[in-house]
Amino acid sequence: MSIFDILFYLFAAAIVLSAAFVSLSRNIVHAAFSLLFTFLGIAGVYVLLSADFIAVSQILIYVGGILVLIVFGVMLTNRVTNIDIRAAIRSRIPAFIICAGLLALLIAFITQAHWIRYDEEPWKKTPWGKNAVEQVTKPLQGSVREVIDQQGSQGTAAEIGKLLMSDYMLPFELLSIVLLVALIGAAMIARQEAVQKKRPLSPSLPTEVSQ
Amino acid sequence: MSFTEEEVILDRPAFQEVPPRQKILDALMSKDTTVSLDEDALEHEMVLNMGPQHPATHGVLRVLLRLDGETVINAECELGYLHRGYEKLAENMTYHEFIPHTDRLDYISPVANNIAYVMAVEKLLKLEIPRRAQYIRVICAELARISSHLMAMGALAMDVGALTVFVWALREREKLYDIFDVVTGVRFTVSYMRIGGMAQDLEEQGIKMIRAFLDGLPEAIGEIAAMLHKNRIFIERTASIGIMPPDEALDMGWTGPNLRGSGIPADLRRDNPYLVYNELDFDVITRQECDVLARYMVRFEEIKQSAKIVRQCIDNLPNGDVWAHDAKKVLPRKGEIYSNMEELINDFMLVNFGQAAPLGEVYSGIEAAKGELGWYLISNGTGFPWRSKIRSPSFVNLQGLARILEGSMISDIVAIIGSIDPIMGEADK
Amino acid sequence: MVIEALIKIAIVLFVVLTGVSYTVLVERWVCAWVQDRIGPNRVGPLGLFQPLADVLKLLLKEDIEPLMAQKWFHWVAPVISIAVAFSVLAIVPFGHVLMLGNHAIPLTIASGINIGVLYIVALTSLGVYGITLAGWSSGSKYSLLGGLRSSAQMISYELTLGLGLLSVIMLSGSLDLNTIINSQAQGLWNVVRAPLGFLLFFVSSFAETNRQPFDLPEAEPELVGGYHTEYSSMKFALFFLAEYANIITASAVMTVLFFGGWHLPFVDQLGLSSLAMTIIGVLAFALKVIGLLFVFIWVRWTVPRFRYDQLMNLGWKVLLPLGILNIILTAFEKIYLIA
Numbered sequence: 001m002s003i004f005d006i007l008f009y010l011f012a013a014a015i016v017l018s019a020a021f022v023s024l025s026r027n028i029v030h031a032a033f034s035l036l037f038t039f040l041g042i043a044g045v046y047v048l049l050s051a052d053f054i055a056v057s058q059i060l061i062y063v064g065g066i067l068v069l070i071v072f073g074v075m076l077t078n079r080v081t082n083i084d085i086r087a088a089i090r091s092r093i094p095a096f097i098i099c100a101g102l103l104a105l106l107i108a109f110i111t112q113a114h115w116i117r118y119d120e121e122p123w124k125k126t127p128w129g130k131n132a133v134e135q136v137t138k139p140l141q142g143s144v145r146e147v148i149d150q151q152g153s154q155g156t157a158a159e160i161g162k163l164l165m166s167d168y169m170l171p172f173e174l175l176s177i178v179l180l181v182a183l184i185g186a187a188m189i190a191r192q193e194a195v196q197k198k199r200p201l202s203p204s205l206p207t208e209v210s211q
Numbered sequence: 212m213s214f215t216e217e218e219v220i221l222d223r224p225a226f227q228e229v230p231p232r233q234k235i236l237d238a239l240m241s242k243d244t245t246v247s248l249d250e251d252a253l254e255h256e257m258v259l260n261m262g263p264q265h266p267a268t269h270g271v272l273r274v275l276l277r278l279d280g281e282t283v284i285n286a287e288c289e290l291g292y293l294h295r296g297y298e299k300l301a302e303n304m305t306y307h308e309f310i311p312h313t314d315r316l317d318y319i320s321p322v323a324n325n326i327a328y329v330m331a332v333e334k335l336l337k338l339e340i341p342r343r344a345q346y347i348r349v350i351c352a353e354l355a356r357i358s359s360h361l362m363a364m365g366a367l368a369m370d371v372g373a374l375t376v377f378v379w380a381l382r383e384r385e386k387l388y389d390i391f392d393v394v395t396g397v398r399f400t401v402s403y404m405r406i407g408g409m410a411q412d413l414e415e416q417g418i419k420m421i422r423a424f425l426d427g428l429p430e431a432i433g434e435i436a437a438m439l440h441k442n443r444i445f446i447e448r449t450a451s452i453g454i455m456p457p458d459e460a461l462d463m464g465w466t467g468p469n470l471r472g473s474g475i476p477a478d479l480r481r482d483n484p485y486l487v488y489n490e491l492d493f494d495v496i497t498r499q500e501c502d503v504l505a506r507y508m509v510r511f512e513e514i515k516q517s518a519k520i521v522r523q524c525i526d527n528l529p530n531g532d533v534w535a536h537d538a539k540k541v542l543p544r545k546g547e548i549y550s551n552m553e554e555l556i557n558d559f560m561l562v563n564f565g566q567a568a569p570l571g572e573v574y575s576g577i578e579a580a581k582g583e584l585g586w587y588l589i590s591n592g593t594g595f596p597w598r599s600k601i602r603s604p605s606f607v608n609l610q611g612l613a614r615i616l617e618g619s620m621i622s623d624i625v626a627i628i629g630s631i632d633p634i635m636g637e638a639d640k
Numbered sequence: 641m642v643i644e645a646l647i648k649i650a651i652v653l654f655v656v657l658t659g660v661s662y663t664v665l666v667e668r669w670v671c672a673w674v675q676d677r678i679g680p681n682r683v684g685p686l687g688l689f690q691p692l693a694d695v696l697k698l699l700l701k702e703d704i705e706p707l708m709a710q711k712w713f714h715w716v717a718p719v720i721s722i723a724v725a726f727s728v729l730a731i732v733p734f735g736h737v738l739m740l741g742n743h744a745i746p747l748t749i750a751s752g753i754n755i756g757v758l759y760i761v762a763l764t765s766l767g768v769y770g771i772t773l774a775g776w777s778s779g780s781k782y783s784l785l786g787g788l789r790s791s792a793q794m795i796s797y798e799l800t801l802g803l804g805l806l807s808v809i810m811l812s813g814s815l816d817l818n819t820i821i822n823s824q825a826q827g828l829w830n831v832v833r834a835p836l837g838f839l840l841f842f843v844s845s846f847a848e849t850n851r852q853p854f855d856l857p858e859a860e861p862e863l864v865g866g867y868h869t870e871y872s873s874m875k876f877a878l879f880f881l882a883e884y885a886n887i888i889t890a891s892a893v894m895t896v897l898f899f900g901g902w903h904l905p906f907v908d909q910l911g912l913s914s915l916a917m918t919i920i921g922v923l924a925f926a927l928k929v930i931g932l933l934f935v936f937i938w939v940r941w942t943v944p945r946f947r948y949d950q951l952m953n954l955g956w957k958v959l960l961p962l963g964i965l966n967i968i969l970t971a972f973e974k975i976y977l978i979a
Contacts, residue, residue: 036769052753052755053758056758056759056761059762059765059766060761060762060765063762063765063766064764064766064768064798065765065795068765068769068791068795069795071772072772072791157815
């Protein structure tokens with residue numbers, strides 16, 4: 001068992017336990033907070049996979065952005081308004097069906113997918129097209145483990161950037177449009193309220209006071 | 212626009228108001244989660260209790276706030292946490308004994324309170340005081356005004372976050388304390404005034420110190436101005452908040468810099484001159500913007516005007532006594548008590564039984580730093596007032612606070628309180 | 641390798657912890673100087689032992705936990721704050737390579753992280769948890785308002801922080817801090833090449849570290865102490881420590897990104913030995929950090945505090961457009977001036 005394995009199992013345990021807590025806890029604030037550890041654990045696994053860029057993005061976007069808003073919303077609503085928001089269990093049967101379907105799908109993916117192992121040499125057979133891995137590690141020879149031992153990880157940020165600007169340009173731009181739409185929607189919702197509650201206007205606002 | 216008959220959908224249930232909380236519960240129960248909420252459904256309003264122990268309420272002012280996020284929906288002020296019953300206490304004291312208590316009202320400018328009180332008593336006793344004493348009283352009152360305004364400006368600056376200005380203002384006030392130390396013998400609670408005069412004459416050393424202070428003052432307030440008046444953060448923090456329209460300010464009974472900040476040039480020193488103010492040249496400062504910045508600027512300019520007044524008084528200080536000569540009303544001098552029988556008897560009578568004021572009632576107000584500080588005294592012919600009512604400007608000015616807090620934000624609250632410049636010792640009496 | 645890293649961690653932690661406590665002292669001195677006062681000068685010569693006295697006092701204070709507090713969250717919030725504050729330092733290169741014989745030691749705790757800039761941004765985004773949690777778990781309305789303000793503020797200004805950073809990334813074409821320093825060593829410092837980016841980064845650093853004029857989450861006249869109103873003893877000390885550690889971290893990051901890190905111009909022409917060069921580099925780095933720290937302190941005692949809506953206006957309506965303009969300007973600069 002190498003240190004990688006130990007770390008992996010640590011992270012995996014953190015992910016599984018905290019995820020279980022998220023879905024089982026009735027207190028929605030505690031659930032939101034254990035989601036933090038799920039996200040951090042996943043980031044850790046990404047790091048172990050040498051996917052540094054995704055790991056950092058995971059922290060930046062999920063932990064630093066989305067989760068902050070979730071936690072913020074949940075716990076502040078909870079505190080300010082004294083309305084106790086708790087997770088209720090409803091619609092058991094549809095939920096069960098959806099979850100079972102998802103599980104089946106995931107199992108199918110996991111068993112069907114081609115997983116690169118440490119002792120493989122992925123740069124020789126790239127099942128998902130020429131660009132993806134081949135470009136990243138063109139001059140490499142030997143198994144993944146050997147390459148990492150020899151040179152360490154080279155980082156993926158630059159390659160991801162290149163791919164986003166070349167092969168995956170269209171999805172990238174589409175995503176940005178989706179985000180833009182979401183932004184406009186959020187602004188619209190927020191504005192409705194802002195129009196109603198205006199600060200009282202003043203006669204004049206001097207920009208500078210002379211002595 | 213009218214509808215044709217087909218377009219009108221009939222048979223709809225009449226509108227029925229559902230309590231917001233019930234609406235949410237209903238929505239949670241039903242599968243339909245799109246629910247429109249019209250009023251304060253999630254109860255986003257929060258009641259915040261600011262004070263009586265809070266760093267920005269200048270003492271023990273308590274303000275109850277109903278907040279929506281950071282915006283104040285309405286506010287309620289509660290006073291009285293520093294109530295010491297001074298008006299009642301005065302009834303059990305001779306007129307003289309109460310003078311030290313006046314120091315404890317507006318403790319930022321104690322000497323002005325002394326003057327306001329002794330002037331009311333002198334009016335009751337129909338006592339004229341010598342011109343030199345009047346000049347010295349004007350000097351003291353204006354120095355007290357400078358002291359108070361420096362504190363008000365500094366505190367306002369501190370409330371919006373500029374702590375340095377506060378310390379600079381305190382540095383200047385420290386010089387004033389030194390002056391009071393030399394002039395009156397006490398730094399803080401001076402009890403300088405006496406009925407019919409004052410404890411001791413203004414000596415040459417005091418005059419020299421006052422001159423030095425006045426010479427340094429423009430630079431000192433210039434520093435404050437340089438720090439704040441071109442600072443966009445300060446201006447945006449104070450402009451257009453806490454707006455008090457002139458008519459409402461009058462309705463609320465505001466006086467002093469607060470009223471003048473609302474554009475009404477009311478100043479007792481000019482409108483109803485007392486002491487020697489009608490002989491002095493000064494301007495009544497007003498500002499039309501009615502906001503926090505306007506009240507701040509009025510104070511800033513008034514410091515300069517006060518300095519001008521003090522300088523005129525010092526230059527034209529007449530010679531003579533600082534005591535009125537009326538053995539039945541004015542305490543005799545110490546040396547005379549020890550050497551003369553008459554004076555000893557008078558002193559004994561005045562100290563023990565007070566001045567036998569004529570029957571009647573009197574109101575006398577002066578333009579103190581915070582506004583009109585007046586005393587309403589009713590005498591029943593003994594040496595003790597039958598009723599002593601203090602018209603304290605801070606108390607009256609605070610009545611308008613709740614009105615101008617509405618619609619502002621939490622950060623504005625402290626600035627607005629600071630701009631009204633309440634001193635709770637005076638407001639709660 | 642591991643031992644080397646541990647030694648570096650120990651040294652950096654020691655330096656930063658000492659630095660933090662002395663930053664507090666310097667802050668009090670500078671504050672006193674600005675305000676015409678004397679400042680702390682009683683404990684030890686010139687008041688130099690003041691930090692020790694402060695720490696001792698805080699340690700000996702009773703740790704009060706409010707009745708309404710959420711115990712566990714209340715406890716964990718300062719820990720998050722301090723952990724985040726220190727972990728950014730792991731990748732800051734505080735010097736060039738130290739040569740011990742033939743063994744080269746890079747003067748970074750975690751050397752070889754080639755997405756350092758992203759790491760910084762990711763970790764600063766975690767800082768909000770400590771404050772929000774503290775505000776929420778204290779069970780006090782003032783704390784809650786402080787937490788509310790800080791979350792909104794930090795999320796808003798992270799954006800500007802990132803946009804300011806982008807110009808650095810564009811100019812040096814790398815996310816690696818060492819590469820960024822090297823690109824500055826070869827050309828001009830980034831503060832000259834991307835002044836607008838620096839301005840954006842500088843302003844949002846103030847916001848991210850909750851320093852005046854952006855110290856709304858604390859705002860003692862309004863919110864008493866904001867998120868740490870209900871904290872006492874060592875838990876309060878941790879927040880205090882975290883605030884100053886954050887300032888040091890922000891200064892260090894700014895030094896690396898905009899002031900050439902350990903690089904000093906014209907020193908390499910003196911022909912000194914590599915050891916001397918390294919020492920000069922570390923000293924130069926320390927000096928730049930101290931200079932920036934002074935600016936942080938200086939600003940705090942000079943300007944008033946923003947109001948919440950003004951802060952948001954500044955962040956979204958002024959700095960964000962400027963940030964986008966910054967990207968365009970930097971792109972032009974990169975294409976027409978540098979390449």
